[in-house]
Amino acid sequence: MKTLKIILVALIFAGAVHAKEIKLLNVSYDPTRELYQEYNTAFAKYWKAKTGDDVVVDQSHGGSGKQALSVINGLEADVVTLALASDVNAIVDKTHELPADWQKKLPDNSAPYTSTIVFLVRKGNPKGIHDWNDLLKPGVSIVTPNPKTSGGARWAYLAAYAYALETSGHDDAKARDFVKQIYKKVPVLDSGARGSTVTFAQRGVGDVLLAWENEAHLAIKEFGADKFDIVTPSLSILAEPTVAVVDKVAKKHGTTEAARAYLNYLYSDEGQEIAAKNFYRPRNQTIAEKYAANFSRLKLVTIDAEFGGWTKAQKTHFGDGGVFDQIYQP
Amino acid sequence: MVRKIKNRNMKLNRWLFLTLLGVPFAHPALAADGDADITTLKQQIDDLDQKVRVLERQRELDQDAATNALKTQPRFKLDSSGFTLSSADTNFVISLHGLIQFDSRSFFDVPTAGVRPGNFLLRKARPILTGTVFHDFDFNFTPEFGGGSPSIYDAYINYHYNPALQLEVGKFKSLVGLEALQSDTWLFFNERSLVNNLVPNRDLGLQLHGNLFDGVASYAAAVLGGTPDQVSPSNTDPDNNVAFAGRLFFQPFKKSDTEALQGFGIGVGGSYQNDEKSAANLSSGYKTDGQQTFFSYTTGVVADGRHWRISPQGYYYYGPFGLLGEYAISDQKVSSAAVNDDLKNTSWEISAGWVLTGESDSYNGITPKNPFDLRKGQWGAWQVVGRYAELDEDEDALADGLVAAGSASKARAWSAGLNWYLNRNIRANVSYSHTEFSDIGGAGGSSHASVTDRAENTLFTRIQLAF
Numbered sequence: 146m147k148t149l150k151i152i153l154v155a156l157i158f159a160g161a162v163h164a165k166e167i168k169l170l171n172v173s174y175d176p177t178r179e180l181y182q183e184y185n186t187a188f189a190k191y192w193k194a195k196t197g198d199d200v201v202v203d204q205s206h207g208g209s210g211k212q213a214l215s216v217i218n219g220l221e222a223d224v225v226t227l228a229l230a231s232d233v234n235a236i237v238d239k240t241h242e243l244p245a246d247w248q249k250k251l252p253d254n255s256a257p258y259t260s261t262i263v264f265l266v267r268k269g270n271p272k273g274i275h276d277w278n279d280l281l282k283p284g285v286s287i288v289t290p291n292p293k294t295s296g297g298a299r300w301a302y303l304a305a306y307a308y309a310l311e312t313s314g315h316d317d318a319k320a321r322d323f324v325k326q327i328y329k330k331v332p333v334l335d336s337g338a339r340g341s342t343v344t345f346a347q348r349g350v351g352d353v354l355l356a357w358e359n360e361a362h363l364a365i366k367e368f369g370a371d372k373f374d375i376v377t378p379s380l381s382i383l384a385e386p387t388v389a390v391v392d393k394v395a396k397k398h399g400t401t402e403a404a405r406a407y408l409n410y411l412y413s414d415e416g417q418e419i420a421a422k423n424f425y426r427p428r429n430q431t432i433a434e435k436y437a438a439n440f441s442r443l444k445l446v447t448i449d450a451e452f453g454g455w456t457k458a459q460k461t462h463f464g465d466g467g468v469f470d471q472i473y474q475p
Numbered sequence: 476m477v478r479k480i481k482n483r484n485m486k487l488n489r490w491l492f493l494t495l496l497g498v499p500f501a502h503p504a505l506a507a508d509g510d511a512d513i514t515t516l517k518q519q520i521d522d523l524d525q526k527v528r529v530l531e532r533q534r535e536l537d538q539d540a541a542t543n544a545l546k547t548q549p550r551f552k553l554d555s556s557g558f559t560l561s562s563a564d565t566n567f568v569i570s571l572h573g574l575i576q577f578d579s580r581s582f583f584d585v586p587t588a589g590v591r592p593g594n595f596l597l598r599k600a601r602p603i604l605t606g607t608v609f610h611d612f613d614f615n616f617t618p619e620f621g622g623g624s625p626s627i628y629d630a631y632i633n634y635h636y637n638p639a640l641q642l643e644v645g646k647f648k649s650l651v652g653l654e655a656l657q658s659d660t661w662l663f664f665n666e667r668s669l670v671n672n673l674v675p676n677r678d679l680g681l682q683l684h685g686n687l688f689d690g691v692a693s694y695a696a697a698v699l700g701g702t703p704d705q706v707s708p709s710n711t712d713p714d715n716n717v718a719f720a721g722r723l724f725f726q727p728f729k730k731s732d733t734e735a736l737q738g739f740g741i742g743v744g745g746s747y748q749n750d751e752k753s754a755a756n757l758s759s760g761y762k763t764d765g766q767q768t769f770f771s772y773t774t775g776v777v778a779d780g781r782h783w784r785i786s787p788q789g790y791y792y793y794g795p796f797g798l799l800g801e802y803a804i805s806d807q808k809v810s811s812a813a814v815n816d817d818l819k820n821t822s823w824e825i826s827a828g829w830v831l832t833g834e835s836d837s838y839n840g841i842t843p844k845n846p847f848d849l850r851k852g853q854w855g856a857w858q859v860v861g862r863y864a865e866l867d868e869d870e871d872a873l874a875d876g877l878v879a880a881g882s883a884s885k886a887r888a889w890s891a892g893l894n895w896y897l898n899r900n901i902r903a904n905v906s907y908s909h910t911e912f913s914d915i916g917g918a919g920g921s922s923h924a925s926v927t928d929r930a931e932n933t934l935f936t937r938i939q940l941a942f
Contacts, residue, residue: 219564219566286525332525332529332533333529333532333533333536335536336536340536344532348528348531348532348535349528350525350528350529350532351525
């Protein structure tokens with residue numbers, strides 16, 4: 146018994162000696178603050194149990210495009226969890242700090258959860274907004290961030306565009322005009338989704354917020370169900386926020402193993418459950434069914450099917466001189 | 476704009492209130508018209524309310540954008556330290572500094588066949604470019620346009636991993652002399668002491684250096700091209716041999732609570748080189764405070780092998796008081812056609828200063844409490860300084876016929892002066908220096924008899940701009 150105690154004490158001591166603190170920087174987009182706050186705690190517990198090491202994850206949030214630019218300009222992210230693949234691609238193109246085939250490193254094209262764009266309206270929906278075409282009603286003022294800097298805004302823009310294509314028999318000119326009319330009704334363009342939520346929910350600007358599904362739920366949770374309603378349009382877009390290890394930075398920091406595990410754990414049951422609880426649509430079907438009440442059923446188009454993938458969509462719509470630049474006059 | 480809209484809202488509200496009061500007494504037809512008006516007015520109020528909210532939010536966003544823009548904009552700074560331009564993250568910095576010294580030297584008791592230098596000289600004229608690239612790489616480029624022909628004094632790149640671990644490559648001050656390492660800007664006198672004759676000036680090579688324990692200790696170890704005493708080499712290493720130099724310096728009480736001990740520093744610098752047989756590796760001569768050569772080796776004497784130097788050194792600063800002292804040995808093998816000698820030359824100095832106006836003195840200068848401003852009756856800082864120094868050339872040099880005609884193997888000098896720091900950038904000083912010579916002799920070479928046949932008495936003045 147005494148020997149066993151000595152061994153146990155020695156093991157505990159050895160564990161204490163060898164335990165190290167690992168720091169990760171997760172550069173993410175605007176609405177994921179709450180998701181990763183909860184997830185980081187869960188992962189730290191998991192990693193401690195698995196390896197004995199303490200892991201501390203620092204978070205950085207902002208418009209997805211702006212965040213990607215920060216990484217390009219030297220922000221040393223171990224992992225990026227951005228709103229769309231094209232922002233990660235921009236990091237690949239400009240820094241080569243992760244491989245071109247980064248999306249193949251994790252399941253589901255490195256998108257462990259999905260989301261979509263819905264409408265957040267004022268309680269009782271006084272302007273009668275039920276679908277995209279209602280946004281063009283006289284007197285309706287729309288709040289959405291700037292697609293140049295916000296990933297969510299790009300998804301919202303493409304969702305509107307997809308709706309217009311669908312309802313116009315895929316007439317691109319009509320779709321372009323439809324989106325142009327929408328942006329004419331946007332009085333303030335914030336740089337990120339969280340800023341737009343502040344504009345709409347806290348500053349009382351506008352009649353409808355084109356919001357990430359999770360951001361809409363969060364606004365209701367934070368400001369009260371008596372303030373806002375969520376309206377699900379007939380059609381929206383399947384938004385696939387993507388995650389990736391920034392290999393060269395992680396290697397430099399000596400955090401590669403922890404960084405990979407951090408992203409892999411997003412696909413675990415616990416990771417998927419945390420995503421669902423934060424109103425992100427989980428990939429795991431069992432968990433998706435468990436939280437089905439959180440998510441409205443609607444037709445979701447994909448970026449690949451409707452716009453030929455992110456590379457093409459980015460260049461056509463959001464690149465310098467692209468469609469957005471042509472239709473939007475501040 | 477916002478106030479106008481609010482005033483308009485108030486007027487509308489008053490009108491609305493009066494209208495509502497009148498509604499029950501109005502004719503039904505008029506009431507219907509009134510309802511329509513009220514609806515219109517409500518709509519107008521809502522529209523105005525939205526406009527105000529949009530304007531307020533836009534203002535918020537504009538302020539945020541301006542704040543964020545400031546974070547990414549380069550910063551420009553102009554103050555007594557010079558001009559500095561840096562990137563917002565300070566990873567890239569470029570600074571322009573400068574040093575101008577305009578001197579006069581008046582020699583007394585000049586011999587009839589006077590050969591003393593002229594009165595006025597532009598002693599130093601240096602634009603100094605320093606900076607940092609990619610956060611960790613510092614640089615310094617200092618050309619010299621004063622004195623004789625233009626030259627590059629310092630040109631180096633310094634990689635600083637942290638204060639304790641830095642690697643410097645290029646042309647920089649050598650490591651041996653304490654006064655030699657002090658900035659020209661903050662010397663007690665116009666010229667460094669006799670000790671400066673026995674230590675190298677600049678050298679080419681690389682050094683590993685750093686400060687430990689918040690500057691309590693510092694170290695430097697260098698591999699250099701090797702240079703004769705007092706010489707700053709041109710931009711190429713004169714021979715194939717290398718020199719090693721090192722320095723350890725301690726300020727043991729820097730972190731102490733006892734203020735009187737904090738300014739105490741003590742250390743040692745040294746070098747070792749193995750010179751090829753060449754006159755180029757031999758000092759071209761030793762100079763007085765007045766920068767006249769009082770000793771040199773005669774024609775045909777060359778450096779020939781081992782040459783080492785060591786210099787114990789220290790300083791003490793406490794309040795307005797400053798004291799600096801150092802001792803140097805330069806031991807060098809030389810030869811001529813007739814003899815081989817190992818010459819051990821020594822020198823020492825002690826100098827002190829007292830700031831009459833009470834400011835604290837330091838190795839890195841004085842900052843006047845009340846910069847010169849006649850309108851405010853402020854006169855800057857005043858300091859009295861004194862120094863005594865000796866230099867002894869190995870007596871074998873004279874005995875073995877290695878010295879040029881009229882060379883003095885021993886020199887003793889005392890100096891006294893008054894320094895006026897108008898502000899951190901401008902300084903004016905006046906000093907008097909007396910140097911006596913002994914053990915005079917030698918043959919051949921350039922004769923120094925006109926310098927050593929009597930004591931040198933010199934009055935110095937200087938106006939200095941440093942930023």
